[in-house]
Amino acid sequence: MDKIDLIRQLLEQDGKNANAWYLLGLEYCELADYSQAFQAFSEALKCGNEELKDKIIVELGQLSDKSRLPAQDSRQDNDPCSKKTDPYASETEQDMISNDDSDNLIKLTLIEGNQNNVVNINYKESANVCFQDVGGLDQLKNIISMKIIKPFKNPDLFERFQKKVGGGILLFGPPGCGKTYIAKATAGECNARFISVSITDILDPYLGVSSQNVKDIFSNARAKKPCILFFDEIDTLGYNRSKLLSEHMRPIIDQLLSEIEGIDSNTEQLLVIGATNMPWDVDPALKRPGRFDKNIFVPPPDEEARVSIFKLKLKGKPTEIIDYELLAKQTELYSGADIENVVEVATENVINKILSSDCDDLISMKDLMDAIANTKPSTIEWLRTIKNYVKYANQAGLYDDVEKFILSHKKILG
Ligand SMILES: Nc1ncnc2c1ncn2[C@@H]1O[C@H](COP(=O)(O)OP(=O)(O)OP(=O)(O)O)[C@@H](O)[C@H]1O
Ligand SMILES: [Mg+2]
Numbered sequence: 001m002d003k004i005d006l007i008r009q010l011l012e013q014d015g016k017n018a019n020a021w022y023l024l025g026l027e028y029c030e031l032a033d034y035s036q037a038f039q040a041f042s043e044a045l046k047c048g049n050e051e052l053k054d055k056i057i058v059e060l061g062q063l064s065d066k067s068r069l070p071a072q073d074s075r076q077d078n079d080p081c082s083k084k085t086d087p088y089a090s091e092t093e094q095d096m097i098s099n100d101d102s103d104n105l106i107k108l109t110l111i112e113g114n115q116n117n118v119v120n121i122n123y124k125e126s127a128n129v130c131f132q133d134v135g136g137l138d139q140l141k142n143i144i145s146m147k148i149i150k151p152f153k154n155p156d157l158f159e160r161f162q163k164k165v166g167g168g169i170l171l172f173g174p175p176g177c178g179k180t181y182i183a184k185a186t187a188g189e190c191n192a193r194f195i196s197v198s199i200t201d202i203l204d205p206y207l208g209v210s211s212q213n214v215k216d217i218f219s220n221a222r223a224k225k226p227c228i229l230f231f232d233e234i235d236t237l238g239y240n241r242s243k244l245l246s247e248h249m250r251p252i253i254d255q256l257l258s259e260i261e262g263i264d265s266n267t268e269q270l271l272v273i274g275a276t277n278m279p280w281d282v283d284p285a286l287k288r289p290g291r292f293d294k295n296i297f298v299p300p301p302d303e304e305a306r307v308s309i310f311k312l313k314l315k316g317k318p319t320e321i322i323d324y325e326l327l328a329k330q331t332e333l334y335s336g337a338d339i340e341n342v343v344e345v346a347t348e349n350v351i352n353k354i355l356s357s358d359c360d361d362l363i364s365m366k367d368l369m370d371a372i373a374n375t376k377p378s379t380i381e382w383l384r385t386i387k388n389y390v391k392y393a394n395q396a397g398l399y400d401d402v403e404k405f406i407l408s409h410k411k412i413l414g
Contacts, residue, residue, distance in 0.1 A: 003027050018049035022056060034063055046200040057236060130188040134181055135312050135336065136305020140296060144169070144186050147294060148271055152190045152226065155269075168260055168272035168291060170234065172279035173298035174382035176337025179275040182298070183230045186273065192226035199236040202252060214255040218270075226269035234274035234292070235281040253283065261290050277382060279398070280389050297401040300335050300379045303328045309336050313343040319363040327368055333377035333412060345371035383413055 004027050010020045021044035028037035041063065045056050131141050147169060151158045171179040180196070187194035197217055204210045221227045231237075237253060263270050274292050276282055286292050301309055306328035314322065331339060346367040354361050387406060390399045406413055 016047050018044045018047035018052050021047065022052055022059075025056075025059060029059070029063065038063055042203050045203055048198075048200060053236070128188065129181065129185045131182075131185050133188075133312065134178060134185050135307075135309035136301045137178060137182060137298065140171075140182060140298060143294070143296060144182070145189075148186055148273075149189050152192070152269065152271065168231075168274055169294040169296055170274045170276065170279070170282065170287065170292035171296050171298050172276050172282075174300060174335060174379035175277050176335035176378055177298050177300050178336045179277075179298050180230070180232060181336065183228065183273045183275060186271075187228040187230075190226060190228065190271075192228050192269070192271075193221075193224050194228050194230060195221055195224070196230045196232055198232045202237075210252045211255040214252060214259060218259040221270055222268060227271075229270065229272045231272065231274040233276060234286065235276040235278040237283065237286070253285070257285060257291060260292075280386075280393065295398055297399075297405070299401070299405050300333050300377070300383075301339075303332075306331050306334065306339060309339045310343070313340050314363070317343075317347065317363055320365065322363075322368070323365055326365070327372070330369065330372050331377070333379050333383070333409065334375075335377065335379050338375065338378050342368060342371045342375055345374065380412065383409070387413070 004024065007020050007024045007027065011017060011024070014020070021040050025037045025040035025044060028034070028040055038060070041056050041060050044052060045060075134141070151163070171183065173179060183196075184194050186192075195217070201217070202210055202213045204213060217229070221229045237249070237256065260272055263272065272292070274282075274286070279295065282292075287295065303325075307324045310322070310324050310327050331342070334342070346363055349367055349371070350361050350363050353359075383406060386399065386402055390403045390406060394400070394403065
């Protein structure tokens with residue numbers, strides 16, 4: 001039994017094994033079977049394994065470069081059998097394969113996909129949070145309110161004054177600081193549906209199906225208006241366009257761009273929000289006017305915001321008197337998610353104490369301070385990474401807010 005058979009056996013037992021799909025992709029790369037490799041990597045990406053994601057994207061990028069076949073690989077194209085093996089390729093596409101020798105494209109790049117075989121898209125819908133659930137971020141709330149909520153609620157007014165609305169906003173910042181949360185809350189504020197889409201909802205081994213997925217996502221959102229369409233980790237798409245290139249991804253991005261540009265927010269009540277913690281990887285084409293043309297930095301919460309996040313996260317829990325200002329002072333650069341974690345750790349400890357001693361207890365300042373002492377802010381690594389981009393790649397002023405933030409935290413960030 002060869003390696004591929006072994007991995008396939010593994011996958012029969014567990015089809016969601018990202019590592020196995022990834023290894024399978026590598027094996028097919030070795031064999032120069034790029035079509036199978038692309039399929040395997042796409043399946044790996046769909047498993048949602050965060051640790052592997054970057055590696056998979058790099059492999060997909062390299063695959064794309066290989067999709068313009070070197071001479072020795074063009075034997076695949078010269079093999080008449082290989083041209084007819086794909087059930088999804090239409091006759092015209094197969095003609096293209098045989099007629100377009102000059103380009104030497106592998107079959108995958110020409111497949112349009114079977115329109116009747118569009119995969120089911122399982123994206124999540126929900127919006128049971130509002131702005132009052134989001135601690136701090138007041139400036140961001142104001143921007144969103146002006147750019148999204150007011151036009152959304154008063155379309156006639158904006159139309160009368162010919163105030164242009166539309167385009168999407170792009171939220172960027174360190175992990176756990178509330179990008180997804182505030183996007184959901186925006187939907188809550190507008191009484192709109194919230195549809196969250198990730199690259200795995202879009203990507204399909206068959207090129208045409210991926211583009212069709214994008215179309216379906218938008219038409220589904222239109223059918224459910226008012227609606228906020230949230231593209232999480234939008235960098236994975238942008239990344240693909242610039243580095244991964246290519247014949248595979250460009251049509252998907254182009255479809256996405258034309259869908260966004262095609263939205264008439266006044267009449268359609270459909271808004272698009274993107275989020276990323278790697279803004280440097282977001283395709284510049286996505287940032288042009290009419291697309292994600294407002295880039296907003298979502299920073300770690302400031303002291304005042306941390307007070308309100310602690311209050312929100314401790315609300316309804318049995319506590320002693322809490323000095324929220326002190327907690328906030330001790331948690332500089334903690335993200336909202338980090339604060340949530342502090343509260344969780346303290347809560348767990350108190351429950352354990354109660355269970356082991358049989359005496360009732362409340363969450364005390366000591367429990368919270370102990371939890372803080374045992375945790376670290378998770379935003380530092382991101383802030384240190386972006387420092388270089390601020391220094392060397394801030395020509396367009398995209399990172400001005402980040403620069404201010406970093407300067408005001410020089411002591412910790414160096
Ligand atoms: N400002 C905030 N107020 C209240 N809760 C917050 C805030 N920021 C973050 N949280 C809490 O942290 C959790 C994680 O936040 P969220 O998922 O929005 O982070 P994110 O910025 O999207 O991170 P990532 O970049 O990893 O996707 C939220 O579900 C929420 O409970
Ligand atoms: Mg998020």
